[in-house]
Amino acid sequence: MNGIYLDNSSTTKPCKEAIDAVNFALNECWGNPSSLHEFGFNAEQLVKSARQSVAEKIGASIDEIYFNSCGTEGDNTAIIGAALALKKRGNRIVTTSVEHPAVLETVKRLAEDGFDVVYIKPDKDGHISEKSVRDAVNEKTVLISMMLVNNETGAIFPVSSLKKIAKEKGSPALIHTDAVQAFGKLPINVKKLGVDMLTLSGHKIHAPKGIGALYISKDVHIKPFITGGGQEKGMRSGTESVPLIAGLGAAVNALPDINAQLKKAQELNDYTRKVLAENGFDSFNSPADALPYVLNVSVIGYRSETLLHFLENEGVYVSSGSACAKGKGSYVLNEMGLERARIDSALRISFSRFSEKSDADKLCEALLSATKKLRKANR
Amino acid sequence: MKKIILLKEGELTLKGLNRSVFEDKMINTVKRKLKPLGDIKIWKAQSTVYIEPESEDFDMDEALSRLKYVFGIAAYSMAFCVPKNMEEILREAPVCLKETMENIRTFKVEAKRADKNFPFKSPEISAELGGVLLENFPHLKVDVHNPDEVITVEIRDNAAYIRGGQIKGAGGLPTGTAGKATVLISGGIDSPVAAYLMAKRGLNLNAVHFASPPYTSIRAEQKVKDLLSCVAKYSGTIKLAVVPFTEIQEEIGKCCPEDYFTLIMRRIMMRIACKVSEAEGCGALITGESLGQVASQTLQAIGVTDSVCSLPVLRPLIGNDKEDIVKISKQIGAFDISILPYEDCCTVFTPKHPHTRPKPGQCEKAEEKLDIEPLIQRAIGGISYYYING
Numbered sequence: 001m002n003g004i005y006l007d008n009s010s011t012t013k014p015c016k017e018a019i020d021a022v023n024f025a026l027n028e029c030w031g032n033p034s035s036l037h038e039f040g041f042n043a044e045q046l047v048k049s050a051r052q053s054v055a056e057k058i059g060a061s062i063d064e065i066y067f068n069s070c071g072t073e074g075d076n077t078a079i080i081g082a083a084l085a086l087k088k089r090g091n092r093i094v095t096t097s098v099e100h101p102a103v104l105e106t107v108k109r110l111a112e113d114g115f116d117v118v119y120i121k122p123d124k125d126g127h128i129s130e131k132s133v134r135d136a137v138n139e140k141t142v143l144i145s146m147m148l149v150n151n152e153t154g155a156i157f158p159v160s161s162l163k164k165i166a167k168e169k170g171s172p173a174l175i176h177t178d179a180v181q182a183f184g185k186l187p188i189n190v191k192k193l194g195v196d197m198l199t200l201s202g203h204k205i206h207a208p209k210g211i212g213a214l215y216i217s218k219d220v221h222i223k224p225f226i227t228g229g230g231q232e233k234g235m236r237s238g239t240e241s242v243p244l245i246a247g248l249g250a251a252v253n254a255l256p257d258i259n260a261q262l263k264k265a266q267e268l269n270d271y272t273r274k275v276l277a278e279n280g281f282d283s284f285n286s287p288a289d290a291l292p293y294v295l296n297v298s299v300i301g302y303r304s305e306t307l308l309h310f311l312e313n314e315g316v317y318v319s320s321g322s323a324c325a326k327g328k329g330s331y332v333l334n335e336m337g338l339e340r341a342r343i344d345s346a347l348r349i350s351f352s353r354f355s356e357k358s359d360a361d362k363l364c365e366a367l368l369s370a371t372k373k374l375r376k377a378n379r
Numbered sequence: 380m381k382k383i384i385l386l387k388e389g390e391l392t393l394k395g396l397n398r399s400v401f402e403d404k405m406i407n408t409v410k411r412k413l414k415p416l417g418d419i420k421i422w423k424a425q426s427t428v429y430i431e432p433e434s435e436d437f438d439m440d441e442a443l444s445r446l447k448y449v450f451g452i453a454a455y456s457m458a459f460c461v462p463k464n465m466e467e468i469l470r471e472a473p474v475c476l477k478e479t480m481e482n483i484r485t486f487k488v489e490a491k492r493a494d495k496n497f498p499f500k501s502p503e504i505s506a507e508l509g510g511v512l513l514e515n516f517p518h519l520k521v522d523v524h525n526p527d528e529v530i531t532v533e534i535r536d537n538a539a540y541i542r543g544g545q546i547k548g549a550g551g552l553p554t555g556t557a558g559k560a561t562v563l564i565s566g567g568i569d570s571p572v573a574a575y576l577m578a579k580r581g582l583n584l585n586a587v588h589f590a591s592p593p594y595t596s597i598r599a600e601q602k603v604k605d606l607l608s609c610v611a612k613y614s615g616t617i618k619l620a621v622v623p624f625t626e627i628q629e630e631i632g633k634c635c636p637e638d639y640f641t642l643i644m645r646r647i648m649m650r651i652a653c654k655v656s657e658a659e660g661c662g663a664l665i666t667g668e669s670l671g672q673v674a675s676q677t678l679q680a681i682g683v684t685d686s687v688c689s690l691p692v693l694r695p696l697i698g699n700d701k702e703d704i705v706k707i708s709k710q711i712g713a714f715d716i717s718i719l720p721y722e723d724c725c726t727v728f729t730p731k732h733p734h735t736r737p738k739p740g741q742c743e744k745a746e747e748k749l750d751i752e753p754l755i756q757r758a759i760g761g762i763s764y765y766y767i768n769g
Contacts (some may be wrong), residue, residue, distance in 0.1 A: 041597050191440065
């Protein structure tokens with residue numbers, strides 16, 4: 001598979017370090033970590049080492065990290081766990097209307113069971129304002145779940161203000177953030193962020209698919225989502241996926257300095273915006289201060305999915321709406337109140353740390369070629 | 380806003396002419412722990428040590444968290460450094476202290492003037508600052524008896540330092556000022572606590588652990604390393620010697636009367652620990668024994684154990700109840716590890732009716748059939764060494 005892959009917010013190419021770690025675990029370290037003998041011990045040590053890497057990356061301690069299968073599972077566990085834990089103290093859940101479906105569908109279930117769910121809308125730029133959070137939170141709020149970075153626009157949400165706002169409003173709310181798009185790209189410190197729970201996923205940072213982790217602060221006690229043999233201190237039963245965990249640990253260790261890398265990403269984003277704008281593609285839907293790895297742009301007059309396939313023909317791979325939506329118009333852009341024409345023609349470009357300026361050049365060339373062909377064929 | 384850290388020295392201030400030796404050892408530990416966060420300037424004045432970061436992005440929270448593990452510090456706090464005039468102090472204080480003041484309900488202000496030329500007297504400074512804080516944070520009340528937080532303003536020669544409450548330090552005497560000792564570490568609750576308490580008095584630590592594979596597992600050994608790691612956070616690196624003990628335990632089982640098993644085992648352990656310690660330059664042994672806790676910890680039992688030691692044995696828990704020991708174990712993060720259920724050698728060959736009031740002569744008789752010297756030599760020859768960090 002060759003070409004210019006610019007769909008890293010959907011998934012990323014596993015890095016060599018992760019693949020080697022997975023192979024090592026499959027070939028040399030395939031014991032069950034719960035076994036008392038040496039086979040088990042060695043597998044357990046491999047898991048422990050990966051856990052330490054993840055903990056350090058977010059400023060947590062090693063006993064606050066629980067491995068699971070993916071970001072979706074983390075969101076389900078955190079949200080349902082928190083709501084049920086505090087349901088005696090209130091019944092309001094505050095979230096945004098632009099969360100990942102893993103959050104939206106889960107709070108929807110809770111709404112059906114009697115919880116009062118308030119969805120904060122973003123403004124036209126894609127930002128969530130602190131004021132809108134203040135207006136939504138009351139003393140009956142038991143959970144606030146807000147993603148750190150939106151997967152469609154890259155907008156960064158004010159997660160670090162949530163704890164303060166909850167306190168102001170006399171709310172006992174637990175704070176959860178879906179940091180799947182932010183982990184490994186923005187510097188994260190759970191104490192500074194003031195979050196009680198944080199979701200992250202491996203396949204967005206060049207680890208294999210099928211692995212995620214949930215941070216739960218040691219001061220927080222929620223019931224597990226999946227029960228059974230008691231693995232992960234009872235928080236997530238099921239034999240640990242040692243190869244995938246090892247892959248995640250290796251991918252985390254392979255991350256370069258986050259701040260330095262963020263700077264490079266910003267330069268690449270600035271360059272891409274410039275090149276695209278110079279060629280007439282200047283309807284950007286991502287705010288200027290969004291995570292630079294994500295750039296959402298509308299090519300007015302051309303349908304997203306058609307463009308996507310034409311670009312694919314030129315060897316450039318991007319996303320339209322989000323991958324989960326499989327071709328429907330983006331609900332995120334809809335919530336931002338953008339016009340129909342913009343929503344129908346939106347493309348999401350997402351870089352990785354391996355993307356280069358030449359990728360942006362090729363993207364632009366491909367867009368020019370695609371739009372030319374489509375105009376000829378009368379769209 | 381310039382932020383600095385103030386360390387209040389503990390017991391080491393009583394050290395008279397040797398004080399600066401103790402201070403310097405503590406400052407070395409502080410430098411080692413804070414250097415990775417950025418360059419810092421350190422200076423001392425009276426019984427306070429000042430730490431000033433040289434760069435803006437120095438991670439204060441992380442520094443304050445690391446200082447919790449430095450012995451020699453009684454208390455410490457972060458202070459804001461403002462120019463030495465009332466106008467600036469009154470203007471900056473509500474800004475710096477915003478987060479602190481928002482989270483409390485009552486406070487009082489204490490002012491100290493090291494610079495007697497400052498135009499305002501301490502009571503005046505307190506009153507003025509108190510007034511400004513009440514204005515800015517209307518939910519607050521002043522309580523001079525039992526406030527949630529004491530706000531301190533110190534007028535020194537070069538600046539005024541404003542700070543909220545102090546964080547309790549690790550106490551004790553600086554690591555490295557008392558010499559080196561070896562702790563006999565099992566996987567239980569007591570020995571890690573004993574190690575921590577002696578490290579707190581300024582000792583560098585080595586450790587000795589007796590392993591009896593296959594009766595005991597590699598997990599038991601890992602548990603010991605994890606326990607030492609909790610202590611090493613405070614004491615610095617610990618050199619651990621794991622001694623192969625299987626042959627000795629089997630020989631004791633074959634040659635000695637059953638009710639003397641544990642006593643003889645402990646006597647041999649002490650002999651080995653003394654030999655290893657002397658070779659490493661240690662001046663004492665440390666154990667987690669507490670009087671009466673188990674059968675081998677009666678007065679007489681301790682007597683016969685001591686009689687084979689060539690080094691003094693420090694037993695910091697001798698007078699402690701289990702409850703006190705568990706409290707400290709939880710405080711240093713060791714308790715959850717100690718209660719993991721892996722067999723260590725102390726529990727494997729337990730006699731049904733251990734002898735609780737042995738006399739020295741009786742022990743020697745019980746040991747008769749054992750050829751102790753070669754057994755000890757072979758055990759020492761098979762030692763594996765590990766360096767355990769915090």
